[in-house]
Amino acid sequence: MNTQPDVIRKCVWPACLMGLFITGTLSLGCDLLHIHLRRVTWQNVKLLTNMSKSFPLECLRENKAFQLPREVLAYSQPLLHRDIKGAFYEMSMLAFNIFAQSTFQSTREEKHLEQIQTGLDQQLQYLEQCLKEEKGKKDKEEMEEDEKRHSGARTPQPSNLDLRRYFHRISSFLKDKQYSHCAWKIVQVEIRRCFYYFQTLIELLRRK
Numbered sequence: 001m002n003t004q005p006d007v008i009r010k011c012v013w014p015a016c017l018m019g020l021f022i023t024g025t026l027s028l029g030c031d032l033l034h035i036h037l038r039r040v041t042w043q044n045v046k047l048l049t050n051m052s053k054s055f056p057l058e059c060l061r062e063n064k065a066f067q068l069p070r071e072v073l074a075y076s077q078p079l080l081h082r083d084i085k086g087a088f089y090e091m092s093m094l095a096f097n098i099f100a101q102s103t104f105q106s107t108r109e110e111k112h113l114e115q116i117q118t119g120l121d122q123q124l125q126y127l128e129q130c131l132k133e134e135k136g137k138k139d140k141e142e143m144e145e146d147e148k149r150h151s152g153a154r155t156p157q158p159s160n161l162d163l164r165r166y167f168h169r170i171s172s173f174l175k176d177k178q179y180s181h182c183a184w185k186i187v188q189v190e191i192r193r194c195f196y197y198f199q200t201l202i203e204l205l206r207r208k
Contacts, residue, residue, distance in 0.1 A: 030130035037088060038202045040119040041195050047112045048192035052185065059182035066169050066190050068197065069162035084201050085134075089127040090160040091198060094167035095191055096120040101171075103179055166194075 099117055170187055177183035 030133055033085070033126065033130055034202050036126055037123065038199070040123050041199055041202070044116050044119055045192055045195045045199070047116050048188050048195065051109050051112050052188050052192060055185055055189065056182060059185050062177070062182050063186055064173055066166060066173070068190075068194055069166055085127055085131055086160060087163065087201065088198065089124065089131060090163045091194065092120045092123045092127065094163065095194070096124065098167060098170055098174075098187065098191065101174065101179065102184065 096117060099113055099120075102113055170190060174183050174187060
């Protein structure tokens with residue numbers, strides 16, 4: 001009895017569902033971007049929390065301060081919507097690249113990692129779509145409103161270069177530690193912290 005068609009259907013059907021999900025996600029308007037970012041970011045925080053529950057005590061001595069550039073998250077700064085989207089895009093791309101280097105042995109951790117990467121990939125596509133829509137448009141009205149709310153000179157904004165340097169420190173740490181188990185555990189905790197802080201930016205996207 002030939003069961004090959006059944007096997008093919010079992011393999012193809014999940015892929016079709018994922019394709020439909022991604023297509024549906026990308027078809028959402030950019031006015032719903034904050035909903036998508038909140039869902040994906042919070043899901044990634046929970047997944048990384050599950051992966052970090054069994055943090056080895058022997059890894060504590062290798063812990064490192066990666067100096068997350070929190071200035072980009074400060075509510076006191078007059079961030080424009082495009083600044084927030086750009087920061088999210090940069091963070092998502094760099095985090096995806098970090099996890100692409102992973103060598104997890106645990107099947108459970110590998111499954112969680114695949115879910116995180118899938119979420120980041122969808123997030124990148126959605127953000128790219130929204131950033132393209134904004135490209136070439138002038139933010140004159142938003143800038144005028146921003147100037148009214150914040151008299152005087154604008155607070156200098158940290159560029160995406162700060163985020164790149166932050167993730168470069170993480171990548172260099174992994175390389176220096178030869179991608180050891182402890183190094184990955186420390187990086188999981190750090191990127192979870194990064195995702196958590198980026199959650200605070202999402203509320204700013206809802207403001208008009």
